[in-house]
Structures are given as C-alpha cells and as structure tokens.
Amino acid sequence: MAFLELKNIKKSYFLGQQEFPVLKGINLDFDLGDFVSILGESGGGKSTLMNIIGGLDRNFEGSVEVNGQKLDHKKEKALDKYRRETIGYIYQSYNLISHLSVLDNVLVSLEMTTLSKKERETRAKELLEKVGLGEQMRKYPNQLSGGQKQRVAIARALASDPKIVIADEPTGALDAQNTKEVLELLNEIAEEGRLVITVTHSEAVASEGTRIVRLAEGQIESDERIKAAYPLQDKEMIPSKKLSSLSAIRNAFKHFKYNIKHNSLIILGTSIGLFSVVLFSGLGNGVSGYMGNQITKVANPQVMSVSRYVKDADQSQFGDQDEVDTPAFTTSQMDQLKKQKHVKSVEGSYNAANIDVKYNNQTQKMRTAQNWTASDSTDQIKAGHAPTKAGEVLIDKKTVAEKFNKDNYKDILGKQVELSYQTMNKNKEMVTVTMTATVSGIAESENGTAVNALNTDSMVKAMQAANVETDPQSVSVKIDDLDNVTPTAEKIDALKDNNNRLYKTQTVQSMIKTIQTYVNLVTTILATIAGISLLVSALMIIVTMFMSVSARTKEIGILRALGESKKDIQRLFIAESLITGVLSAVVATGIAFLAQSGVNGALKGIADYAFVQISTGNVITAFVLALIISLLAALLPARRAARLNPIDALSAD
Template identity: 75%
Template sequence: MSFLELKNIHKSYFLGSQEFPVLKGINLDFDLGDFVSILGESGGGKSTLMNIIGGLDRNFNGEVLVNGKKLDHKQEKALDKYRRETIGYIYQSYNLISHLSVLDNVLVSLDMTTLSKKEREQRAKNLLSKVGLDGQIKKYPNQLSGGQKQRVAIARALASDPKVIIADEPTGALDAQNTKEVLALLNEIAAEGRLVITVTHSEAVAEAGTRIVRLADGQIESDERIKPAYPEQDKEMIPSRSLPRRASIKTAFKHFRHNLGTNSLIILGTSIGLFAVILFSGLGNGISGYMSSQITKLANPQVMSVSRYVKSDDDDDSMSAFTTDQETPAFTTAQLNQLKTQKHVKAVEASFTATNVNVAYNNQNVKMRSLTNWTSSNTTDSVKAGHAPTKEGEVLLDQSAVAEKFNKNNYKDLIGKQVTLSYQSQNAQGSAVTVNFTATVSGIGHSDGKGAQVNAVNTTTLQKAMQAAGLSADPTDISVKVDDLDNVEDTAKAIDKIKDGQTRLYKTSTIQSLISQIQTYVNLATSILSTIAGISLIVSALMIIVTMFMSVAARTKEIGILRALGESKRDIRWLFISESLITGLLSASLATAIAYLAQTGVNALLKGTADYAFVQITGANVFSAFILALIISLLAALLPARRAAKLNPIDALSAE
C-alpha cells in the first residue's frame, strides 16, 4: 500500500457561471523514499495539485488517502494537524518571514512539536548546519543570498520531521551551482526515507529525482521511473502539538520589536490618554483626602452634632431635614439623659456658638467671627501653642484672626494673659442683652483651612456668663461622642429614629456624612475629567485598529506561510491579538511611569500652598489603567485579527 494516494482528483475554477477545468481526473500514488518530479508547463495544474496534496486547497472532487486513510478536507482542524505532522513546504520564492532571524524562521515550525526549548533550538541549529548555514543563524532574510534563503526554507521544511516534502519550483530563482546543491539536498532528504514531491517545468531538474510524472492540460501524460526509490526507513517521528499561546506571543513581540518606530508612536498616543485618567484619579484621591483631613483637624469624626428636630409646616415627610424658619427648642434634662443611654454613646455635651464676639486686651479690641465652647468634637490638632481650654476661665484664641492682631510677631505672649470677651444676644423676651466675661488665654488655635477660625472657650465659663446676662444656658445643640469611629453612622441613624409617639425628636449631623458628600462631588468632577481624557483613548483605539489592519495587509504572505506550516485560524487570531495587547500593556506601563513623575512634580510645586500630597495615585488607579488599556487593545484587535484568520492560505501565499 502506498503512503499517499490520489484518486480521481478533479478541480475547476469558475468565472461567473463559466467553468475552467484545471485537473481532470488525476490518479497517482506515492511511496516513502521516492523523489517524484511533477513536470509540466505553466498553467498545467502542477501547483493546484500540490496545494491539494499539501492540504491547502479544500475545494475539489476526489480523494486523498494517507496511509490508507482518507484525508477529510472538510475538517479544517484535521488539515491543520496534517500540515503540522506530515507536510513540509519549500517554495520558489523562499517565503521566509522577514522580521524573524534565520534561526527563528526554522523555530516557527518547531514550536508546533513536543520538543523542549533546548531541544528545539539544538535541532534548528543542526538543520541549518546540515544545509551549510551554521554561521548565518543570527542574520535576517534580507541579509542572505537567494541560495542561502532556499537553504533556510529547506531547513524549515525539515524542522518538524515531516514525511512528505513538497518543493514548488525550488530551483527556479537559483543559479546553476545553487541548483545543483539544492537538488543534492532533496536527494538526501528522500534517502532518509521521506517522500519528496517537486513541481518543476525544467527537464534537467526533473531528471535529478527517481520518478517523473508529466502533467499536461490537467491530465497525467506519463509516469516514468528513472531510478529506484530509496529504501523506506522505519523511524520514530517527532510528535506534533497545537501551537502554544506563548509561542504566538513571542512571535508577536518579535514583529512588534521589528516595527518599533511605528509602534512607539501608537504607544505614546495611547499612553497620553491613560496618563490623564491616572493623574485625574490621583488628583481626586488627593483633594478628597486633603479636605477630609482638614475637616477632621477641626472636628473629631467620632463626635456628631445633634439638634432638636423641627418639622416645617408643608413637610409631610417625618424624616425630612429640620428647618430654620422656626426657633429650635432646647434640650431638656430628660432628653440629654435619653441620649446618654443610647448604645455606643460615650459622652453628651452641650454645644454653644456666639457670633461677632469682641475681644479686648491692653486697650485693644479685635472682633472674632465666632466663638464656640470646647467639646469632644474639637481636636488638639487645632491647638498650635499652649493647651485647650479645658479648665473654667480659659479661652483659646485663633492665631491669624485674633492673636496676631494684638501682637503680630509675638502672638504667643498672649498665653496666660487675661482678656475680656463680649457679644450681643437676645433673651427670652426678645430684648437685646450683652454677655460679658473675662478669661485667661490657655492657647493659640490654628486651622490650615482658608478662612476657618479656631476660637473656643471653656463650657462652664460660657454658661455662667450667659446666666449672668439673663440668658438660658440650656443647649439647642449638643455634641455626642461615640465609642468607635465605625459605629458613628449606625448610632446617628439610631438617634434619628427616636420618637415621642409619632413625633421625631432629633436630627443628627456627622463629619463622616459631610466628608462623604464632599467625596461625592470630588468623584463627580474626577469622573468628568477622566471622561474627557477618555476621548483621547478612543482616538488611540482607532490608531490601533488602523495599524492592525495595515499590519494584516503587510503580513498577508506571512499569514499564508504560518497556515501552510500548520497553524490554525485561532493561532493567527491570537498572533494579532497578542501584538495589540503588547501595545496596550506597554502603553499602560509608560502612562504609569509618566503619571508617577507628574505626581512628584505637582506635589512639589504645591508644597508651598499646603504641606500635603494633592496627587495620590493608588494601586487601584494603576490597575484600572492597565485593565482599560487591555480592553481597548483587545477590542481594537478583534476585527483585524478576524480578517487575518479568514484569509485563504493559497491566496495569502500568492500575495506580494
């Protein structure tokens, strides 16, 4: 039984409805160890017959049998495996991949074998040495002569250890000496027990083999044996496998590196948009953090403000916010005790605020915007010098708003001095009264927030002064301290739900809710800026799409070569997707590097404004940028990769 059999092969091409028969009932059989030359003039059907034998052409009538088993040309995966395991191609035009070195051109075929990396490289070097190119392995095809290119093609054809070598006009572009050497190599290959099928129109080339099949007008004119076939050798062949993903990525990277100039421009364009997204996200983090830190410096986040709930006349929602149209009632002793018993409540303190307070010292008068009593809601971070007014008769004065106006250069000298404070208020009858009291300056307050003031007085001191002026010292606002920061929001919700029958009693306000609201606005602004930056990413995606389509057009022949070697449509898709993903990853890496440099620069420039990092790029920001880059690259590559995979291998190989 012959190793390869062709039975009643018919093939026609159609132009519209008109049929042009090319092969008209071909019946041939081939044995291992034979060097068969198919001789005929151009247009006689030689190349078409070779494409059918090589598993490239699927549209024909008839049967191809390998080792007695029919090769199903309808099963694309089976044909891919057949080309990987059984067929090795040698072309007249060499068909080497230009961006791969001599060694890599041979390794492309070996990547689809089960050999280890070291074994693949050693086999490739041995084959190149066998064809006389052991000193040329690092060169590229454009650095070789025609004869050397054909030797590389022969080494590549032998790499996967196929049983059948198809040589399509292998000496057509060679001089006499190189022709002689190539034919000698083909005889050596046949002598190894392989089947060599050569397509030629040269009688001299045909006579170098063991058998000549003359083909004319799509039919076999004669079948002549001129030498005995070489003896068949029973040896174990190298097992094949589907192309690993890492091999596609490696090949994609080599092409990427070969076109580094063009790809660098695409990376730069994509990275600009990604950089803007990272930077704006970092800026949002910094601003949000800065505002949160300033608020928490002024007020303890574990303390909430609580007032009596007052419902407006037209408010039907029992959970609505209180209104300032009506006078807010004071807390009763029972209500204060009720709040003290709530879960997680650590302390309940009265909260008072006086406005437009006059401070007199050493025959000087300074107006302060507001004065509050010192409670747990205040933090020691706001005390720049001295200490907080925790004892009766003590007051804390703001540095810039009060203290420096008394003594610009030596404002700390006020600590320990006695000042007189006064402000206007109204009693229960609506009459204007003046609240006067003296206090000792315990410390100087300071706020990093622009326009904010830190003026506070001991609670007992203020209450006694109010009572002396005929005012009620019952608080309309109180500060409630919670045992743990994590319990603040839950405790606030619980207090908001306290009712007397159907009447809601209290309304809370927490620092956390204020911070959350600020963060919402900052995040909204950041998102808007990032969206604007995202427009450039759309442009970048279009750049990648155009580049990938151009790459498919420029690498059409390479696609045909890879398919002829046994790569599947999936392998071709992954090749182009890999190259696009490499672009995305490098773009994200460059964008990250630029963003961190910008972060350092911006924070250094703003250090004079406030000692705070206003740009804070997090790992999540960088991770998001990488994910975004990969998504853009993947989407941009899908259509070009699909187009590449759908190319007909025969058409691709004939592309210029």
Template identity: 55%
Template sequence: MSYLELRDIHKSYYLGKEEFPVLKGIDLNFDLGEFVSILGESGGGKSTLMNIIGGLDRQFQGSVTVDGTRLNHSDEKALDHYRRDTIGYIYQAYNLIGHLTVMDNVLIPLDMTTLSKADQKKRAAELLDRVGLKDQAHKYPNQLSGGQKQRVAIARALASDPKVIIADEPTGALDSENTKEVLEILDGIAQEGRLVITVTHSQSVADAGTRIVHLADGKIDKDTKLRDAYPVTDTPRLKSRLLPAAVSYTTAYKHFNFNFWRNSLIVLGTAVGLFAVMLFSGLGNGISGYINKQVNDLVNPTAVSISRYQKSATASTSGSGGSSKQAQAQQQQAMQQSASSMTGASTASSSTPTFSATQLKQLGNIKHVTGVSKVYTASSVTTSYNDKKATISSLQNWNASATSNTIKYGHKPKAGEIVIDKDSVAKSLSKNHWKDLIGKTITLSYKTTNKNGKPVTVKFKAKIAGITSKSAAASMASDNFVSTKTLTAAMNKANVSDKATSTVVKVDKIGNVNGVTKKINQLKTNDKRLYSATSVNSIISKIQTYVKLATNILSAIAAISLVVSALMIIVTMYMSVSARTKEIGILRALGESKRDIRRLFISESLIIGVLSAAFATVIALIGEVTVNHMLASIANYAFVQITVGNVVTVFVIGVVISLVTAFLPARRAAKLNPIDALAAD
C-alpha cells in the first residue's frame, strides 16, 4: 500500500451553470522517499491537484487516502490537523509574512508542535543554518533576495517535520544558480524519507526528481520513473497540536508594532472618548462628594427632622380677594416648613400643632431610633456685649440635627453656654478681636408671646463656648446654638410654653436613616397621617440625582466619540483583513483553523482597546490632578475623583468596544477560502 493514494479525482469549475472540467479522473500513488514532479502546461490542472493533495480544496469527487486512512474532506477540523501534521508547503511566490522576521516565519508551524519555546527556536535556527540563512534570522522578508526568500520558505515547510512537502513552481522565480541549490535541497529532503511533490512546467526541474507524472488536459498521459525512491527509516517525528491562544496574541502584537504609527492614531482616537467618560464620571463623583460634605456639615446625617403632618388647606371660595391672600399665606407657610425640615428648626405659630409626651415616646420607640429631642427656635434675638449689639435672626437649641463640624473655634454649648456665628454676630460684637469672645458672657433677649397669649420678652445670659463658620451655601441654616437647658429655663421664667412644633430623632446608623424616615411618614391614627419627616439623606439623594443626570448627559456626549472610535476600529480591521488576505491563506495552509484566524484579528483589536483604556487612564489621572489644582482657589476640595471603579469601567468599555468591532471583520477573515486567499495580490 502506498503512503498517499488518489482515486478517481474529478474537479470542475462553474461559470453560472456552465461546467468546466479541470481534473478528469486522476489515479495516483505516492510513496515516502519519492521526489515526484507533476509536469504539465499552465491550465492543465497541476495547481488544482496540489490543492487537493494538500487538503485545501474540499470541493471535488474522488478519494484521498493517507497512510491507509481516507481523508474526510467534509470535516474541516480534520483537514486542519492533516495540514498541520503532514503537509509542508513551498510556493513560487514564497508567501512569507512581511511583518514577521525570518525567524518568526519559520516559527509559525513550530508553534503548532509540542516542542517547548526554547526547542522551537533551536530547531528554527538549525533549519535556517541548513538552508544557509543563519545570519539572516532577524531580517524581514523585504530585506532578502528571491533565492533567500525561497530558502526561508523551505525552512518553514520543514519546521513541523511533515512527511509530505508540496512545492508549487519552487524555482519559477529563481535564476539558474538558485534553482540548482533549491533542487538539491528538495532532493535532500526526499533522502530523509519524506515525500516531495513538485508542481512545475519545466522539464529540467522535473528531471531532478525520481519520478515524473505528466498531466495534460486534466488527465495523466505519462508516469515515468527516473530512479528508485530513497529508503525510508522509521525515525521519531514531531507531534502537532492546536495553536495556543498566547501565540495569536503575540502575533497580533507583532503586527500592531509593525504598523505602530497607524495603530497609535486609532488608539489615540479611542482613548479620547474613554478619557472623556472617565473624567466626567470622576467629576460627578467629586461634585456628589462635595455636596454630601457640605450638607453633612450643615446637618447631622443621622438625624431625622419631624413636624406634625398638615394637609394643604384648600382656598376659600368666599371671594376672589380672600382666596388669593389665603393661597399666598399657604405658599409662604409651605416654604417655611420646607426650610425648617432641612435644619430641624420649627417656626412657632398658634396654628402649628405641637408634640405631646405620648407622641415623643411613640417616636422614641421606633426601631433604630436612639434619641428624641425637641427643637426650639427664637427669632430676631438681640445680643449685647460691652455696649455692642448684634441681631441673631434664628437662635436654636442644640439638638440632634446640629453638627460640630461648623464650630471652627471652641466647642459645642453646655449648660449656660452658646455658640455664635463668626460673620453675623462675633465680628459685630468685636470686629478685630472676635476670637477673644470665647469664654465671655453675653446678654440675649427676644420677644414672643406667653402661655396667655400676651407679648413678653425672654431675656437670659450665656457664656460663648464656640464660634461657627459656614459656607455661603449653608447660610439658610441656623448657625447660632444655645444649650437646651439654658433656653428652656429662660422660656419657663417668662411663662412661655416649652411645647415644640418640631422635633428631631437620632438614628443609630446612617444606613437606617431612610428606613426610619419612611416608617415615621407611614405612622397613622384613625387612618390619618401623623408626621412629616425629612432627612438630610433625602436632600442629598435628590441633589445627587440631578448631578448624576448631568454626569450621564456629559458621558453620553463623550460616548459619541466612542462610536466614532468604534467605527475607526471596524474600518481599520476590515482594511487589515483585505491587506492580509494572503497571510490568512498562508496561515490556513500551514494548519491554522478558522478559530485561530478569528482569534488573531480579535487579539489585535483587543490590544487596541486595552492600550486605549490604559492611555485614557493616564491622561485622565493627569487631568484630575490638573483640574483639582486649578479649582483649589475656589474650594479646598478634590472636585474630580476618579475611582478604581471608574478605571475598571473604562477598561471594560474599551475591551467591549474592541471585541464588538472586531467580530465581523474577524469572522470575514476566518471564512475566507484558503485557496482564494493565497491567490490574492
């Protein structure tokens, strides 16, 4: 039994419905150790027969049997293995890959063997030495002569230790001297016990072999044995394997590096979009954090401010004038209650319901509530010290909603003490030495009504324990606080009611604030709502919703540039597929599968995506430092805060874009017919 057998091979090409037969019943046997020349004129079917033997052409009738096993030409994976394990190709046009060095070209089939990396390089070096190109290993194909290129192609064909070498017009582009050298090398290959099949139209080349098969008009008209085949020894051969994924990534990187400047422009374009997304996200983080800090400085974040729930009264229909005035009064009251709920203050009014001891106890029994405090507010309080006077627009007792963050000097008020605002009070009482007021006693008085409804003046003294200072944004809140005991004692002395129209509950943890707020708002008696509760968390949440919306809009604008970048990658990948069509054919002929080709182009796109994300991260971090430095004069706060999550998100976006945009070009590359790809210019 011969090593390679062809039986009744028929092959036709079609133009529309018209059939053009090329091979018309070929029967051939080939043995190891032979150097067979398939001789014939152009168009006689030589190359078609070569493609069938090499497992590239699947559309034919007949059978090919290798070492007693019939090839299944409908099984593409089996044919990939056959080419990878058994076949080595040598082409007239050399078909070297231009962006790889001589060494890398020879290493391509070795990557699909079980040899270690070190042994692969050692074998490649030995093969180059055998063909006389050891000192040319690190050159690129365009730096070699025609004869040198063909010898590289021979070294590559031998790399995986195949049993069959197919040479398609291997001397067609060579001078006589190089032709002689190449034929000697091919004869030496046959002497090693391999089967060498050469396709040629040159009689002198055919005469160099051991056998000539003459092909004319799609049929064999002569089969001449020139000399005996070389003896075959049973020597161990290299074992093949599937191409490792790492090789695809390495090859993709080499191509990326070979076209570095073109690819760098694509990376830059993609990085601009990713940079914008990261910077705007960081800006959103910073602004949200700044707002959160400002509001938390204003009010204790674990405090929930509560007032008695009141329905909005409907306008009276008794007269249009009265209706208008009532509506205006209701609107003003609603605005006051809204402002009071933020700060924990309450505006005293005879129509405003107060809290009973039972209700205060009810609030204190709610899960996660650790304390309940009444809120008292005195308006238009006159302060005096050493004949200097100042007016406090709103003086409040120190309660759970107050925060020590605003006290810049001193401490929070204890019994008999008060903290005053720096700008509106302290500097009015002592312009140049206002810090020295700490520890001094001031007199305070304000007018209100007593329990009998008669006007009275509440007057008391308090020692200054601290001085507060708030930003302009926080000026709506009370920033003057007196101890609760001091204020209620003065109120009781003036026969003023100490029932509060507002109260504050303190929650154990900030994570429970929203739940407690919701629970209080749901409390009812006889199906009537009892309380209206608000927390600083709800205020922050609303503000951050607007910030997030603005950030998302900016990010969406940045996404437009990402779309443009994605289109750039798609166009580049399609151009790359077109430019590398022959390379795809070469890789398939050497045994790489469709999956390997897809992975090659996806890997190259992935490199672009990852490098774009990395570059975007670098310039975004530089931008973060720059912007924060520029805004330092406005506020001592980092308004751009790029988090690890932002960086990860950008890398994910970069990878997703690269994978999505590479899918169609990579799929097209993998579907190319190897024969058509090899014929591309």
C-alpha cells in the first residue's frame, strides 16, 4: 500500500459564473523513499496539486489518503496536525521569516515538537551544519545569498522530522552550482526514507529524482520511473505537539525586539496616558492624606463634636451657621450622652473672641480662643504643655507669644497673664469676662490658624462670675476606641425624643470623608482627561497591529504551512500587543515615580509632606489598564490575521 494516495482530485476556479478547471481527475500514488518530480509548464496545476497534498487547499473534489487513512480537509485541526507532523515545505522564494535569525527560522518548526529546549537547539544546529550553514546561524535572512537562504529553508523543512517534503521550484532562483547542491540534499532526504515531491518546469532538475510525473492542462500526461526508490529505514520519528503559549510569547517578543525602534515610539505614546492616570491618582492620594493629616493634627479622631439637631441646619451646612438658632445642651442631655456605650467623657465646648491679653505692661489681641477638650491634639504644642489644670492657658506663637517678645517668645512660659473679653450675659447685657491664667504652653498651627485654648474649669468659672450662660451649644464626646467612633456616632444621631431627632454628630472621619469626596471628584476629572489619551493610545495600537498584520501576511502563511493553527496566529499577535502594553505600563510607572520625586521635592518648601503618593494599587491599575487596552486593541487585528487563507498569505508580496 502506498504511503500517499490521491484519488480523482478535481479543482476549479471561478470568475463569476464562469468555471476554469485546473485539475481534472488526478490519481497518483507515492511511496516513502521516493524523490518524485512533478514536471509541467506554468499554469498546469502543479502548485495547486502541491497545496492539496500539503493540506493548505481545502476546496476540491476527490480524496487524499495518508498511510491508509483518509485526510479530512473539512477538519481544520486535523489539517494543522497533518502539516505539523507530516509535511515539510521548501519554497522557490525561500519564505524565511525576516525578523528571525537563521537558527530561529529552523527552531520555528521545532517549537511544535516534544523535544526539550536544549534538544531543539541541538537539532537545529545539526541541521544547519548538515546544509553547510554552521557559520551563519546568528545571521538574518537579508544577510544571506540565495543559495544560503534555500539551505535554511531545507533545514527548516526537515526540522520537525516530516515524512513528506514538498519542494516548490526549489532551484528556480539558484545558479548552477547551488542547484546541484540543493538537488543532492533532496536526494539525501529521500535516501533517509522520506517522500520528496518536487514541483518544477525543468527537465534537468526532474531527471535528478527517482520518478517523473508530467502534468499538462490539469491531467497526468505520463508517469515515468527513472530509478528505484530508496530503501526504507526503520527510524523513530519525532512526535509533534501543539504550539505552547510560552512559545507564542517568545516568538512575539522576537518580532518586537527586531522592530524595537518602531515599537519604542508606540510604547512612549501609550505610556503617556498611563503615566497621567498613575500621577493623578497619586496626587489624589497625597492631597487626601495631607488634608486628613492636617485635620487629625488639630482634632483627636477618637472625639466627636455633637450639637443639638436643628431641622434647617442641614440646609445651612455650607452657609451662614449664625442664621440657625441652635439650642444649648441641658445637664440631662449631657448625662444622656455620657450613658451611651463606648463614651468615656462628655465636655462642653466654649468659644471666646477678641480677647485682650495683658502681660508685662503690654496688651495683645487674641482673636479667638476655646476651652481645651479631649478633641484637641497636642501635635501643635511646640513648647510647654496643654492647659489641663485650673488657671492655665495655651497661647499661639505667632499671634500672641512673639508679639510680646519676638526674639525670646518662650520667656512667657509659666508667666501669669490677664485675659478679658466682652460678651452678652443671661440678661442680654454686654459684660466683661475676666480671668488670670498661667501660660502652660505655646502652640503653632501648620495651616496658619491661630491656636489658643483655656482650661475648661477656669473658663466656665469666669463666665459664671460674669453671669454668662454656661450651657454649651456643642459638646466633645470622647470614645473608648477609634473603631467605635462611627457606630457610636450613628447611635447618637438616632436618639429621639417624642419622635424628634435630638443630636447631630460630626467626626473627624466624616470631615476627612467629605474632603476626600471632593478630592476624588477632581482626581476623577483629571483621570478622565488622561483616559482620552489612553483612548488615543488604544487606537494607535489598533492601527499598528492592523499594519503589522498587512506587513506580515507572508509570515502568517509560512507559520500556517508549518502547522500553526488559527489560534496560534491569533495568540501571536495578541501576545505582541500585550508585550507592548506591559512595557508601556513599566515605562509609565517609572516616569510617574520620577515625577513623584520631582513634584514632592519642589513642594517641600511649602509643606514637609509628600503631595504625590503613588500606591501599589495605582501601579496595579496602570498594568491592568495597559493589559485591557492592549487586549482589546489586538482582538480585531489578531482575528483578521488568523482568518487569512494560508495560500493567499503565502502568495503575498
């Protein structure tokens, strides 16, 4: 039984409704060890017949049987496997992949075998030595002569250890010496027990084989045996396998590296959008952190401010609070707050304005002051301590202490000062509240707001002495643990009397959350602007990938002829796009971190704080965006590449 049988092969091309028959019922048998030349003039159907034998052409009548099994040309996966493990191609135009070295061109076929990486490289080098190219392995096809290119094509055809080697006009572009050497190699291949089928229009070339089949006008004109086929050799063939994802990525990277200058421009363009997203996100993190940091320096996050609930107060939240008449707390209401779970203490909050401070025969104006409560932070105290004892006062450095003695402002620490301010008493009469206090500490705010505070007991006694109302309009409620602040605030907000809400709380977390909402809004707007550049980047990748598909059409045909599937081709282009995306994200992240250092360094004179804080999440987001953009941008071009007809692709210029 013959190894390869063609039974009644018919093939026609159509121009509109008009049919042009090319093959008119071909019946041929081929044995292993034979070197068969199919001889005929151009247009006689030789190449079409080779495409059918090679599993590239699927639209024909008749059948092809290999080793007794019918080859189903309707099953694409079966054809991929057939080309991968049974067929080796040698072309007149060589069809080498330009961006791969000589060695890599041979390794392409070996990627679809079960050999290890080391075994693949060893076999590729042995084959190149065999065809006389041992010294040319690292060169690229454009650095070789025609004869050398054809030898590479022969080495590649033999790489996967195929049983059938198809040579389409293998000597058509070679001189006499190279033609002789190539024909000797083809005879050696047949002598190894393979079936060599050569398409040629040269009688001299055909006569070098073991058998000549003459084809004319789509029919067998004669079938002549010149000499006996070579004896078969008992040889174990190299098993084939599907191309792995890792191999596809490696091949994509080789093309990427070969066109590094062109790809660098794409990476730069894509990275600009990604850089903007990372930088703006980092800026949002930094500004939010800075605002939160400033708030926690002024106020203790474990303390909440509670005021009496007034229905119209919510509407005036960002307007003039004085327009809302907020009632004061009664003693029973303060006791009610003290009894709430997790509450450690409840202190009334008092404020005074336009206070005269007399010391050492000088008088300075203290614009505002409040009683010291658990809500206040000691972070702002630069000298001394908080006014926690009766008769103590904390004064601001710039607006009070330095006004008394600019050069030695700390001299006032421990000294007594007289404080007085005017306010309305319970009878709505203007009275003066006075008290004598010892300066316990000096404070300085980083945000420029003056910090002045009086001991609560001393302030209340002075107010009582002047018949001033001491029921507070707001209280500071200290919670036992930071994690309990928000739940306790929610419970206090829910307290009612006769179905009327009693209290309204404000926590440091709520203040920070409000600020972060606005910061996030601005960051989102900036990120949206950056997103436009990302869209442009995506379009750039799409256009580039479509151009790449057009420029690499022949390469796609070569890879399909070697046995790669549609999925392999699609994966190749997607992998290359993803490489572009990942490297774009790397470049964008690197530039963003450099910009972070530059911006933070430039703003250090304003505040000793990192206003740009790029987080791990921001970096991950950049990489995810890059991968999504690259994947979406590559899908259509990769699909188009995979759907190319291998025969049309091979004939592309």
